[in-house]
Amino acid sequence: AQKITQTQPGMFVQEKEAVTLDCTYDTSDQSYGLFWYKQPSSGEMIFLIYQGSYDEQNATEGRYSLNFQKARKSANLVISASQLGDSAMYFCAMISRAGGTSYGKLTFGQGTILTVHP
Amino acid sequence: ETGVTQTPRHLVMGMTNKKSLKCEQHLGHNAMYWYKQSAKKPLELMFVYNFKEQTENNSVPSRFSPECPNSSHLFLHLHTLQPEDSALYLCASNSKDRATYGYTFGSGTRLTVV
Numbered sequence: 001a002q003k004i005t006q007t008q009p010g011m012f013v014q015e016k017e018a019v020t021l022d023c024t025y026d027t028s029d030q031s032y033g034l035f036w037y038k039q040p041s042s043g044e045m046i047f048l049i050y051q052g053s054y055d056e057q058n059a060t061e062g063r064y065s066l067n068f069q070k071a072r073k074s075a076n077l078v079i080s081a082s083q084l085g086d087s088a089m090y091f092c093a094m095i096s097r098a099g100g101t102s103y104g105k106l107t108f109g110q111g112t113i114l115t116v117h118p
Numbered sequence: 119e120t121g122v123t124q125t126p127r128h129l130v131m132g133m134t135n136k137k138s139l140k141c142e143q144h145l146g147h148n149a150m151y152w153y154k155q156s157a158k159k160p161l162e163l164m165f166v167y168n169f170k171e172q173t174e175n176n177s178v179p180s181r182f183s184p185e186c187p188n189s190s191h192l193f194l195h196l197h198t199l200q201p202e203d204s205a206l207y208l209c210a211s212n213s214k215d216r217a218t219y220g221y222t223f224g225s226g227t228r229l230t231v232v
Contacts, residue, residue: 004160037223043206045223091161105174106151106210106221108161 002027004092004109012115013082020067021077021112023092029053032096034075035106036066039089048090051075082116089113121145124209124224131199132232139194139227141209147222148213150192152184155206155226167192199231 003026013019025034036048051059051066059066067076075094079086092109122143131137141150152164166174167186181203183195192209209224 035221042225043208043228044225045208045210045221047221047223093161105163105166105176106161110158110160 002029002032002094002096002105002107004094004107006092006109006112008112009110010113010115012117013079015084015116015118016081018078018080019082019114021079021090021092021114023075023077023109025073025075025092025094027073027094027096029096032094034066034068035093035095036064036075036077037091037093038086039091039111041088045091049077079114084116084118087114087116122209122211122222122224124207124227126227127225128228128230130230130232131196133199133201135199136195136197138196139207139209139229141192141194141224143190143209143211143222143224145211145222146213147211148189149211150186150189151210151212151221152192152194153208153210153223155208157205161208164194196229199229201231204229204231 005024032053034051038046038048049059049061049064049066051068058068063080065078089111091111093106095106125140148169150167154162154164163176164178165184170186181198185193206226206228208226210221212221
């Protein structure tokens with residue numbers, strides 16, 4: 001069974017500063033994928049960044065980077081130069097890639113509410 | 119618009135009503151999903167459809183009945199719901215194309231059962 005743990009119910013950051021959102025995971029699979037999603041108050045889940053378990057480099061997408069530490073089973077999201085529009089709920093999620101499939105169950109963490117102060 | 123469209127955005131229904139949620143995607147994705155998001159709980163997978171075939175039912179009560187007539191459309195038929203079924207219902211889709219490795223979610227239907 002897979003499990004995602006996000007231990008920070010809420011985080012606060014000053015505008016233009018960097019913030020790290022924590023995510024640890026548990027799986028017995030060797031091949032898996034890790035995702036971060038942003039959910040504004042409007043409800044839609046916005047894909048931010050993806051890290052494959054065999055990717056040697058940490059994923060980056062603009063102001064988002066994923067600090068992947070495989071041995072520690074952690075996949076923290078780093079947001080640089082925070083903006084007011086970054087205030088939202090953030091979810092870490094994972095999927096098993098066993099068998100090379102891209103289909104199947106995304107397991108989500110509980111989420112972290114990020115508030116960016118001006 | 120994310121590419122996955124859900125209607126309606128908001129729905130209030132009585133416990134004896136019958137209603138349907140609709141999800142539509144024209145991204146060429148082959149798999150579609152229903153997720154339930156309740157307050158203070160992680161998202162829960164409800165159903166998975168792969169090439170129109172249901173491949174997973176995550177122990178969902180029979181008062182929720184999914185339908186997938188083709189790879190682009192997914193419905194969730196609701197009947198005799200309970201107040202605890204009030205939640206945000208999210209539809210998602212994905213494909214094997216690595217360029218779109220992430221799942222694309224709709225904006226959700228916020229359901230209130232009274």
